[in-house]
Amino acid sequence: MARIGKKISKKAGLPPGTLVYVGDKAEKQFTVKFVEYNQDEYTEQELTSLDACPVVSDSRTVIWLDINGLHHIRNLEKLGECFSLHPLVLEDILNTNQRPKIEDYGNYLYLVLKILTYHTETQELNSDQLSLILGPNYVISLHENDAAIFSSIRERLKSKEKVRRSGADYLAYLLMDLIVDHYFVILEDLGEIIEDLEQELVTNPNPETLRQIHQLKRVMIMVRRSVWPLREVLSQLERRESPLIQEGTTLYLKDVYDHAIQVIDTIETFRDMLSGMVDVYLSSVSNRLNEVMKVLTIIATIFIPLTFIAGVYGMNFEYMPELKWRWGYFAVMAVMGAVFVVMLIFFKRKRWIGGS
Numbered sequence: 001m002a003r004i005g006k007k008i009s010k011k012a013g014l015p016p017g018t019l020v021y022v023g024d025k026a027e028k029q030f031t032v033k034f035v036e037y038n039q040d041e042y043t044e045q046e047l048t049s050l051d052a053c054p055v056v057s058d059s060r061t062v063i064w065l066d067i068n069g070l071h072h073i074r075n076l077e078k079l080g081e082c083f084s085l086h087p088l089v090l091e092d093i094l095n096t097n098q099r100p101k102i103e104d105y106g107n108y109l110y111l112v113l114k115i116l117t118y119h120t121e122t123q124e125l126n127s128d129q130l131s132l133i134l135g136p137n138y139v140i141s142l143h144e145n146d147a148a149i150f151s152s153i154r155e156r157l158k159s160k161e162k163v164r165r166s167g168a169d170y171l172a173y174l175l176m177d178l179i180v181d182h183y184f185v186i187l188e189d190l191g192e193i194i195e196d197l198e199q200e201l202v203t204n205p206n207p208e209t210l211r212q213i214h215q216l217k218r219v220m221i222m223v224r225r226s227v228w229p230l231r232e233v234l235s236q237l238e239r240r241e242s243p244l245i246q247e248g249t250t251l252y253l254k255d256v257y258d259h260a261i262q263v264i265d266t267i268e269t270f271r272d273m274l275s276g277m278v279d280v281y282l283s284s285v286s287n288r289l290n291e292v293m294k295v296l297t298i299i300a301t302i303f304i305p306l307t308f309i310a311g312v313y314g315m316n317f318e319y320m321p322e323l324k325w326r327w328g329y330f331a332v333m334a335v336m337g338a339v340f341v342v343m344l345i346f347f348k349r350k351r352w353i354g355g356s
Contacts, residue, residue: 022095030069037062037157039165044154050075053082059137062168064157066150067142070094076142083108083135093142096129100229102236108135109244111172111233113179114226115147118186118219123193123212125186125219127226130179134172134244141175149178169249176234177256183227183263187270190216190223194273201277205284213281217274224267231260298353305339 032047034054038061054063070076070093080090089110092098103110111132118125130147133140141150153174156163163170193216200209234257240250313322313332322328347353 022097030072030075031067033064033066033068033154035064035066035154035157037064037164039160042158042164044158050078050082053078054138061137062171063138064168064171065138065140066147067140068144068146070096070142070144079140083133083138083140085133089133093131096144098129099225100227100233102233104242108133109242111176113176113230113233115143115149115179116183116186116223116226118189120189120193123215123219125222127222130175132172132175134168136244137168139168139171139175149182150175153178166249167246169245170252173249173252173256177252177259180230180256180259180263183223184259186223187263187266190219190270191266194270194277197277198273201280201284205281205288210278210281213274213277217271217278220267220271220274224264224271227260227263227267231257231264234260294352298347302340302343305343306336309336309339 030048032050034045034047036043036054038058054065065079067075067079073094076090076093079085080087085108086105089103089105092110092112098112100114101112109132111134113130113132115128115130116125117128128143128145128147131140131142133142141147153163153171156174163174193212197209197212197216234253237245238250238253238257240247245253309332313320322331325331344353
């Protein structure tokens, strides 16, 4: 299970705007998918550095820089020079422990979202920070790992759909909409696992069940941290406070906002279900223990009079009339059997055994 938060102690005491990468230690290759399109043309190429600044041919053309790999600080510094990005924006890009947020820098918007990936086999949740920079005619997306889910948007750009006739704000909407829709896929997988755990709680609860419940609760904490602040981000975008957001795009952003609210409601429902499942598990274990103790108590209660009879006739007194009686042994066994049967009937009528 991944950590809920990443260590940021290496940034303690440094001046604001200092570029320090906070994220996974693994060295990943820096790649840039450069996409340029307008209503009539579409071009795509892959770069390994940002030695030259991308140039927009005309006002109708939109460019999309999809950057994978944040640990190459020199390339990010070059990106900041090309698009006049504030040092605090570059600092936030490198600090991958940010919560979803939006910041308006006048001529561009900076947004932070979380790309979530859930592995059903290992029941592990991976979170990748996505930084979006929306300008007048460009979109820059930056993330730690390869965002394979964006390939569907590139395929849509190749065809002459609405996205080719719209501006950069519509492309940013598509990216956000794709991420929010992917949350539904993760929640569906989690919902199936929770349903299976509920059935297991009823039939055969065991310590492994409790471990899975606690692991799912940890996953839901990470999902909630990644999604809950997103509604504030989308709420600000749909209010169209920035001239970078066109009126036609606002309606689509409202739809994404509605989807985010649905995701949040589902997350809260799952969290309540998991909390209740812990109580159900403890109750199930307690009931099973009570049933075992009930059986043992009934057995002990039945044998109390039988042990008493056996103890009386086990005394080695010489003058006991029944000891020399020919049928004494069989009579004592018959009495013990009768006591056993009478006590079973008594327990049955009291409904202590045999169900209701």
